[in-house]
Amino acid sequence: MVHVSATPVLALRGVSKRFGAVQALTDVELEVHAGEVVALVGDNGAGKSTLVKTIAGVHPIDEGAIEWEGKPVQIGKPNDAQSLGIATVYQDLALCDNIDVVGNLFLGRELKKRGILDEVEMERRARELLTTLSIRIPSVRIPIASLSGGQRQTVAIARSMLGDPKLVILDEPTAALGVEQTAQVLDLVERLRERGHAVILISHNMADVKAVADKVAVLRLGRNNGVFEVKTTSQEEIISAITGATDNAVTRRAARTNGEVSK
Amino acid sequence: MSIEKTSETPQDAPAVENPEAAAAAVTAVDPRLLVREQGLTGYLGEFKRKMRAGELGSLPVIVGLVAICAIFQSLNSAFLSAQNLSDITVTMVGTGMISVGIVFVLLLGEIDLSVGSVSGAASALAAVFAVNQGWPEWLAVLVAVAAGAAIGAAHGFFFAVLGAPAFAVTLAGLLFWLGFMLQVLGANGTINLDSDGLIGQLTTYFFSDVAAAYGLAAVVVIVFFATSYVGNRRREAAGIPSRPLSETALRTGLLAVVAFAAAYMYNQYKGLPLATVIFLAFLVLTDFVLRRTAYGRKVFALGGSVEASRRAGINVTAVRISVFAISGFFAAVGGLFLASKIASANQSAGAGDLLMNAIAAAVIGGTSLFGGRGRTWNALLGVLVIVSIQYGLQLESIAEPVKYMITAGVLLTTVVIDSITRKTQKTAGRA
Numbered sequence: 177m178v179h180v181s182a183t184p185v186l187a188l189r190g191v192s193k194r195f196g197a198v199q200a201l202t203d204v205e206l207e208v209h210a211g212e213v214v215a216l217v218g219d220n221g222a223g224k225s226t227l228v229k230t231i232a233g234v235h236p237i238d239e240g241a242i243e244w245e246g247k248p249v250q251i252g253k254p255n256d257a258q259s260l261g262i263a264t265v266y267q268d269l270a271l272c273d274n275i276d277v278v279g280n281l282f283l284g285r286e287l288k289k290r291g292i293l294d295e296v297e298m299e300r301r302a303r304e305l306l307t308t309l310s311i312r313i314p315s316v317r318i319p320i321a322s323l324s325g326g327q328r329q330t331v332a333i334a335r336s337m338l339g340d341p342k343l344v345i346l347d348e349p350t351a352a353l354g355v356e357q358t359a360q361v362l363d364l365v366e367r368l369r370e371r372g373h374a375v376i377l378i379s380h381n382m383a384d385v386k387a388v389a390d391k392v393a394v395l396r397l398g399r400n401n402g403v404f405e406v407k408t409t410s411q412e413e414i415i416s417a418i419t420g421a422t423d424n425a426v427t428r429r430a431a432r433t434n435g436e437v438s439k
Numbered sequence: 440m441s442i443e444k445t446s447e448t449p450q451d452a453p454a455v456e457n458p459e460a461a462a463a464a465v466t467a468v469d470p471r472l473l474v475r476e477q478g479l480t481g482y483l484g485e486f487k488r489k490m491r492a493g494e495l496g497s498l499p500v501i502v503g504l505v506a507i508c509a510i511f512q513s514l515n516s517a518f519l520s521a522q523n524l525s526d527i528t529v530t531m532v533g534t535g536m537i538s539v540g541i542v543f544v545l546l547l548g549e550i551d552l553s554v555g556s557v558s559g560a561a562s563a564l565a566a567v568f569a570v571n572q573g574w575p576e577w578l579a580v581l582v583a584v585a586a587g588a589a590i591g592a593a594h595g596f597f598f599a600v601l602g603a604p605a606f607a608v609t610l611a612g613l614l615f616w617l618g619f620m621l622q623v624l625g626a627n628g629t630i631n632l633d634s635d636g637l638i639g640q641l642t643t644y645f646f647s648d649v650a651a652a653y654g655l656a657a658v659v660v661i662v663f664f665a666t667s668y669v670g671n672r673r674r675e676a677a678g679i680p681s682r683p684l685s686e687t688a689l690r691t692g693l694l695a696v697v698a699f700a701a702a703y704m705y706n707q708y709k710g711l712p713l714a715t716v717i718f719l720a721f722l723v724l725t726d727f728v729l730r731r732t733a734y735g736r737k738v739f740a741l742g743g744s745v746e747a748s749r750r751a752g753i754n755v756t757a758v759r760i761s762v763f764a765i766s767g768f769f770a771a772v773g774g775l776f777l778a779s780k781i782a783s784a785n786q787s788a789g790a791g792d793l794l795m796n797a798i799a800a801a802v803i804g805g806t807s808l809f810g811g812r813g814r815t816w817n818a819l820l821g822v823l824v825i826v827s828i829q830y831g832l833q834l835e836s837i838a839e840p841v842k843y844m845i846t847a848g849v850l851l852t853t854v855v856i857d858s859i860t861r862k863t864q865k866t867a868g869r870a
Contacts, residue, residue, distance in 0.1 A: 270746055284751030299679050
């Protein structure tokens with residue numbers, strides 16, 4: 177088991193968010209520690225993306241509090257989140273196809289020397305970063321367009337690592353990936369954990385969640401619907417929490433006994 | 440779910456076939472990469488691979504240029520004479536300058552249809568201030584060029600801030616600035632420029648000293664070699680792949696052949712033309728800005744993905760406005776060169792096929808219409824093709840209508856080549 181620090185890197189306390197007539201999030205609680213992978217699961221429309229966007233500063237919260245390393249903070253804009261040390265990798269990867277890997281990694285924060293791009297230093301650091309993350313791509317000087325989906329995903333994740341964030345949020349990193357590419361991305365998630373980053377992983381894929389997450393936080397209709405330890409929870413339990421087959425401890429317990437009987 | 444804990448073990452079939460996979464996996468280099476061999480063999484191998492993958496770059500246009508020269512030379516031996524070539528490289532500067540601005544706009548994946556009218560408006564402004572108002576010519580030139588940039592920025596504002604399509608905004612600009620130019624020129628319609636003044640000299644001044652052309656060629660070759668060499672040494676020192684010395688030498692050699700041949704040709708006639716020197720200086724400058732500065736990187740990024748650029752913290756609006764300002768600036772500069780060539784600002788300035796030629800030059804040179812791919816050098820190659828054809832046909836006394844049709848044919852061919860190479864690149868995974 178990976179060592180988990182006492183104070184969570186990020187804690188959401190009773191977070192609520194409304195969009196017009198829709199109550200997207202109600203009293204949501206979430207804790208992420210350093211060196212911990214928390215999977216955020218839930219059906220479509222459960223509020224996963226909204227929750228992530230409140231953390232990333234895209235949507236400011238209406239009620240509740242966000243604590244960063246034990247201290248309350250305000251996250252009003254994406255820059256606030258970035259300066260705290262939160263990096264978000266969105267589902268649509270936001271890479272430029274026509275620019276090479278190095279250029280994409282440093283896009284918007286190019287290294288300069290007397291006003292001129294320092295390509296040598298950027299390439300050196302890019303190689304260093306990709307090597308430490310054991311990311312294998314054909315070359316750091318080929319355009320993103322020539323990479324496979326999985327390689328692009330790893331580049332997007334590597335890009336989020338450049339600012340050395342404390343918390344990395346991955347929005348469905350394995351959606352639309354093949355078996356091998358999925359394994360590569362999951363590898364990378366484990367490496368992030370080993371290096372002491374806190375990770376929030378949004379996924380619909382239970383196999384992925386079981387493979388890399390330490391905890392699973394379930395959202396249902398914008399509310400918490402349980403936080404489970406992955407090691408001691410069956411997949412059925414998580415799924416029934418997602419679909420709402422369970423809403424309280426009793427049905428959850430019943431589901432568990434049924435599950436064991438059927439085995 | 441099997442998850443590899445160590446990267447030392449090859450985990451995919453192609454890697455297993457490759458005994459070097461284990462070693463390669465430790466670095467960031469994928470064993471499946473067709474690693475180029477060192478030295479000249481590797482360079483040629485890479486070249487062949489690029490050809491097959493559809494990365495033609497500037498090759499079609501260079502082949503086309505050679506073909507054009509061969510055809511017209513066989514028709515009329517005056518085509519490759521020093522005088523004709525010198526005339527071509529002076530005449531092309533006006534359209535070429537405008538085309539440089541078009542390259543910037545095309546890199547964004549947008550289009551600027553107003554450049555012809557803006558060039559006419561700028562030359563009219565310069566003529567009015569210099570001749571009618573009696574300002575010093577340098578001031579009139581400065582004001583005209585600044586006005587061009589401001590006009591471009593205004594187009595950019597409507598596009599970037601208000602979100603109107605660039606095509607429509609600049610189409611409106613095309614009409615508006617045409618009207619503006621006619622208004623400024625007044626009832627007379629033509630303002631003659633002093634052919635010995637600053638604007639007049641732009642296309643008529645030649646550095647007649649033989650040493651000037653050779654000196655410039657030597658400087659260009661030495662600077663090219665020095666920057667390549669120093670860059671490669673830095674890469675070697677940082678432990679990242681660098682070009683072999685033989686490749687740098689080959690490139691320098693090719694450049695030297697072209698540079699000294701051009702210098703020799705100029706010295707056979709009147710000497711090194713000022714217009715060409717200014718054009719080359721702008722090309723070097725813009726190429727540097729696009730490929731070596733953060734600003735240039737932003738322009739390419741916007742051509743690749745606007746959303747990615749926005750999320751990377753790039754000020755999309757500012758970059759867009761600035762690119763249209765650059766386009767307006769070069770339109771104005773081009774307008775001054777065109778006015779200089781005829782020593783007057785008149786009502787037909789910026790009309791006719793100027794706009795189409797400027798856009799065609801950028802595209803013929805290899806700038807993609809789809810954004811994100813291109814270099815300002817493309818403008819030079821493209822405009823060389825267009826003006827060479829015009830001069831060649833003129834030597835054959837072929838009439839204007841046929842010229843239009845032939846230029847159109849060349850443009851269409853280029854666009855088709857662009858589309859086909861894009862398809863090939865997609866199948867080769869490079870687009």
